[in-house]
Amino acid sequence: MPTHSEHPDFWDSRYLADRTPWDLGGVPGALKRYLAAHPGRGERVLILGCGSGYEIVAFTQAGHEAYAIDFSRPAVARARHQAEAALAARIIEGDFFTHDFAPASFDFIYERTFLCALPVAWRARIVQRVATVAAGAGVRGCRSRGALASFNAAESYSKPEVACSASISSVKPPKVRPTA
Numbered sequence: 001m002p003t004h005s006e007h008p009d010f011w012d013s014r015y016l017a018d019r020t021p022w023d024l025g026g027v028p029g030a031l032k033r034y035l036a037a038h039p040g041r042g043e044r045v046l047i048l049g050c051g052s053g054y055e056i057v058a059f060t061q062a063g064h065e066a067y068a069i070d071f072s073r074p075a076v077a078r079a080r081h082q083a084e085a086a087l088a089a090r091i092i093e094g095d096f097f098t099h100d101f102a103p104a105s106f107d108f109i110y111e112r113t114f115l116c117a118l119p120v121a122w123r124a125r126i127v128q129r130v131a132t133v134a135a136g137a138g139v140r141g142c143r144s145r146g147a148l149a150s151f152n153a154a155e156s157y158s159k160p161e162v163a164c165s166a167s168i169s170s171v172k173p174p175k176v177r178p179t180a
């Protein structure tokens with residue numbers, strides 16, 4: 001199997017072989033609780049590296065205008081299959097870093113086990129990209145311990161020891177200030 005996670009074929013082969021140990025088979029409990037407590041008012045959310053795409057349904061049902069992106073074709077096929085037909089067009093097959101999003105297209109970004117799958121050396125790139133597509137917003141992510149966290153991508157990804165940890169736990173969308 002391919003070993004470089006920055007290439008779609010790494011993920012394609014795993015989805016096709018059904019070797020997806022990260023896949024929860026549904027929406028994380030932390031996200032369910034968060035959405036129950038914070039109903040949406042049409043905020044535009046982009047789900048990064050959506051995989052099977054369970055969350056696009058949950059965000060939509062909770063009142064958000066949800067979109068999802070994944071660069072693995074088999075993952076997108078899974079996501080479109082399990083989502084309502086009306087959502088299929090909002091599940092984008094594309095690379096988060098190069099897809100043609102207009103600046104500030106989203107109010108916030110959601111991720112679960114996407115950012116931590118990227119190379120550590122990409123942190124500045126991640127910060128810059130998040131700040132471009134979701135200007136003024138932050139990232140909300142589900143951590144492995146089950147807490148839903150919002151965190152300032154610039155802060156997190158400029159500190160390797162913080163990234164992908166559960167150390168930032170505010171649910172208030174923070175401002176993203178890209179680092180130089």
Ligand SMILES: C[S@@+](CC[C@H](N)C(=O)[O-])C[C@H]1O[C@@H](n2cnc3c(N)ncnc32)[C@H](O)[C@@H]1O
Nearest residue numbers: 011022023049050051070071072095096112113
């Ligand atoms: C560990 S899986 C997580 C999938 C899903 N978020 C979940 O929790 O089940 C990481 C996902 O990110 C996708 N991915 C990795 N790099 C990407 C990129 N640059 N643009 C879009 N998707 C990407 C992969 O195809 C894969 O589906």
